[in-house]
Amino acid sequence: MIRRLPGAARVSRRTTGAFLRHTATAFGGVAVAGQFAGPLFPRGLPAPGWVTAGSAAVCVLWGAYRARPVPLVRQEFRRPDTTVVVEAGDLFAAPGHLVVGFCDTFDTAPADGRLIHEDSVQAQLLRRRYDGDLDRLDAELSAALAHVVPQSRELRADKPLGKLDRYPLGTVAVLGAPPRLVFATAYSRLGRDLVASSGVEDLWFGLNRLWDAVDRRARTDSVAMPLVGSGLARMDYLDQDSLLRLILMSFVARSREGAICRELRIVLRPADLANVSVPEVRAFLGSMAEGLAGR
Known part of the structure; x- marks a missing residue:
């Protein structure tokens, strides 16, 4: 893969x-x-x-x-005790729970790539964690979203493909069972033109809701996530390096209130490495760790 x-x-x-x-x-x-x-x-x-x-x-x-792969960056924090790892590799081979981004309609059917690109993390989730069983994935999503009131409902004439219910940005559907939960988080809006878009405020809000869900369900565990937001419309002005820092800043800021999880792993695609300054990310995390230690 x-x-x-x-x-x-x-x-x-x-x-x-x-x-x-x-x-x-x-x-x-x-x-x-x-x-x-x-x-x-x-x-x-x-x-x-x-x-x-x-x-x-x-x-x-x-x-x-x-020759074994080693983390690009590993930073330990104290008060609260948590570890942040930035590495390149296969997200689905990482230990612990997974974070997978969804749009606000929680669409799952690829529709020949018009809704879900075949190389996206969401498409890999369907293939590798659900063995291509779309019905099982949809059933788990429906059960996880049963307590959430949709924000609105599209007409089929306006949205010809996929699901019609729209959920608030920041909605997190927790799928599966321990020790391999999937935190399906809606941080983008799927337009009627079937193009997913998100802004910095939307992503920041969605990350905060994600940390809340992780705090409730995986506080003592390891959680792996991709570089969410990469490639979305309205986010093109943020490169991978800026997105990575945004995620790290969100996690550390939320951690000031208490431990979210034992370890957060951000798994980069090899294609993202050319756009990420590893020394600067290491220095960025180090400075935040010093700031937390000096509270």
Whole structure:
């Protein structure tokens, strides 16, 4: 799945190159060690086949360990105790609960890409967490939204595809069961032209409602979320770096009132990496951590 995202091939090549480089270095170290150890075994190594196989296995494991993906940024906060991780990779492989953005109609049917793009996080949710079972996803959404009064209802003539009920921005539908909940949060409005749009105030308000839901259902757990807001109409003037800082600022500001969750992971697509300054994000989180510690 991650290979189909823009830039993923570059990340994959970099990881493979690192694996080969570290494995080769380990083999070189074993070879040098063998030269020094040779005089200690004038009659040859005992069970040379097993020694060779074991050495090869150790070298491969060492290469895999050194080439493993590591967080781009990891910042621990005190008072309250929580950790923020920014990493690149596969959102659906991250541990803990998931955050998935929806529009205010909570549409789920792709409609040949006119409603839901096939590479979007929402489309991946349907494929990877619900095995393509649209009815099951819709049933869970309906149950989660049963207590929420729709804000309005569209006419079929005005909205030819998808669902008609509109829910208030900031509505969060909690799907599934622990330990893998899905926080489906509505932070954008789907226009009658089927284009989703959101503004900074809408996104900030939606994030605050999201933190409230996470606080109620996942305070002691880890929560992973994508870079929400990227690609939405009316948000194009904010690049990925600005969106990331907005999310981080919202989380830290809300955390001043108390711990929201044990760990927040923001998982970036490989394509987003070119537009995110990792050193500046690290410094940004560090400064906020110092500010919280000095309260």
